[in-house]
Structure formats: C-alpha cells, structure tokens
Amino acid sequence: MKKTLIALLALSGIAGAQVVVYDFNNSSTSPSYGTYEDVAFIQSGSFDNDGMTTGKSVTLNEKSITIKSQAGTGQSRNFNTADNENWSAGNLPSVVDNLGLTDATLSTLCSSSIAVYGSSNNTSFPGIISVEISGLGKGTYEFSALSARTSGTMAPTTWSITLGATEWTASDYANNSSYYIYDSASQEWDKENGQPITAKSTTGNAVYSVFKVNVATDNTTLRLTLGGVDGTAAADNANKALQFVALKSIPEPTTATLSLLALAGLAARRRRK
Numbered sequence: 001m002k003k004t005l006i007a008l009l010a011l012s013g014i015a016g017a018q019v020v021v022y023d024f025n026n027s028s029t030s031p032s033y034g035t036y037e038d039v040a041f042i043q044s045g046s047f048d049n050d051g052m053t054t055g056k057s058v059t060l061n062e063k064s065i066t067i068k069s070q071a072g073t074g075q076s077r078n079f080n081t082a083d084n085e086n087w088s089a090g091n092l093p094s095v096v097d098n099l100g101l102t103d104a105t106l107s108t109l110c111s112s113s114i115a116v117y118g119s120s121n122n123t124s125f126p127g128i129i130s131v132e133i134s135g136l137g138k139g140t141y142e143f144s145a146l147s148a149r150t151s152g153t154m155a156p157t158t159w160s161i162t163l164g165a166t167e168w169t170a171s172d173y174a175n176n177s178s179y180y181i182y183d184s185a186s187q188e189w190d191k192e193n194g195q196p197i198t199a200k201s202t203t204g205n206a207v208y209s210v211f212k213v214n215v216a217t218d219n220t221t222l223r224l225t226l227g228g229v230d231g232t233a234a235a236d237n238a239n240k241a242l243q244f245v246a247l248k249s250i251p252e253p254t255t256a257t258l259s260l261l262a263l264a265g266l267a268a269r270r271r272r273k
Helices: 002-012 094-099 103-109 170-176 255-272
Strands: 019-023 039-043 056-060 063-071 076-080 113-117 129-136 139-148 157-163 177-183 188-193 206-215 220-228 240-242 244-250
Touching: 019 056, 019 063, 039 056, 063 113, 094 139, 094 206, 094 244, 129 139, 129 240, 139 157, 139 220, 139 240, 157 206, 170 177, 170 206, 206 220
Parallel strands: 019 039
Antiparallel strands: 019 244, 056 063, 063 129, 076 113, 113 240, 129 220, 139 206, 139 244, 157 220, 177 188, 177 206
C-alpha cells in the first residue's frame, strides 16, 4: 500500500515551495544572483537621494512580482558590512531552516545590511525602513526578515504589515506572527508571538520575524515597515538595520492530489475488506 501511495503522490506532481530572497547589498560581484532550483535571489542595489531603490521583478508561482525598498528618507543611510560580522548561519534561529538555504548562502546574506542612522533631534524626515512586494498571486506565504547589529544597538522598533490597503490588526499578528529575539548574554533566541515590537537592548541585538500571509486576490501588495514604537518622527529617526527579507510560497493541496489520496484510501479500505 505504501508503494501505491508513493506512486500516486509522484503522479500528482506536488511542487516544492518557491522562495524569493531580497538581500540588502549593492555589490555587483558577491554573491551571485539569479534563480537556482526553486529559490530566486535579488539584491536591493543602491538607494537614490530619496532613499528608494529601483523595483526588481521576479516570477513566483507563475506571477511576476516586484520588490522595492525605502530607507531613511532624508537621513544618513549606508550598506554596513563591519557591523554584521557576528551573524552567520551558525547563530541564527533554527526556524530559518524553513527557507531551505545553504549555510554558505545564509552567511552571505547576513554579511551586509542597510543601516539607517538618525537622531531624535531630526524630526523632519522619517528614518523608516520599508519593503514593498507588489503583484502577489492568490495563496499562502511565509514572509520573514532579519534585523541585526553587532557593534551597536537598535532603537525601539515596531514591525508592521500592510496587505493591500489594510494594515494588520492585533488579531492578525496574534494569529499569524512570531518573532525571535537574540539574547546576547545567553547567546540564545527567545521566541515571542504577536506583533514584533522590540526595545533598545545591549550590543549584539537581533530580531528574526516570521509572518504567515494569506493573499485572497491576485495582484496584491504586501508591505513591511520598521518604524518607531510610538509612531512619532523622533522615534522613527533612530538607528535601524535590515539584512534580508524572504518570501516563501506555501503550496496548497491541488484538487488532483486530494482526489488521488481519496482513491488511495478507498483502495486500502477495499483491500482490508
């Protein structure tokens, strides 16, 4: 019976989940970018004077999606490498394994980040970091991101999700969000559920957030924003960093697959009789 079921599943054509990784890096040589098996790698490239990047397009679930980001409008921003020296595959939370990336790839993704350095005295321009993914097709996705520093601390930060024109509510975060905070003293990751809201901590601060996103209609836009904890310009302006974001498509069981499984169950039942 096991052999029959395996054969039926193989015939049903279950496809592996696809992953898109958006890396904050403006290097043209390291790492190499493109699509490998079911993982597509995109680098942000440089930011213009308004803190915007050019939108980069890639195919996910046969849909063309576009990813762009914005960091520190009117603020000081730069690609930081020295501040990321402690972050690699060996000291990330185990949940990162869900992306299916090699240790070498993860370490490369952690080697650079976009960093926004602001001052609470400068309230004219928000030091917010945001990532926008447009053109998403209907389906279920796991959306994750790493924000980490080595030699400095990050300001209190609220992670916000907007899907379409609707910002997530407390209930959305409670049911679909978890985050992992790095404890530099114990060198362990502590898991929390709900909306990621992090306070300024000791040197070596890091947060890895995971959101389960259900997209009801095609051509939907998903936006992640890292802002101040109280929504004021002064809070928004303080230091923030983001290494990479990843979007993983969670395949839904197809009608054909479910039908084949039903037939397999019926065959097994008849054999027992």
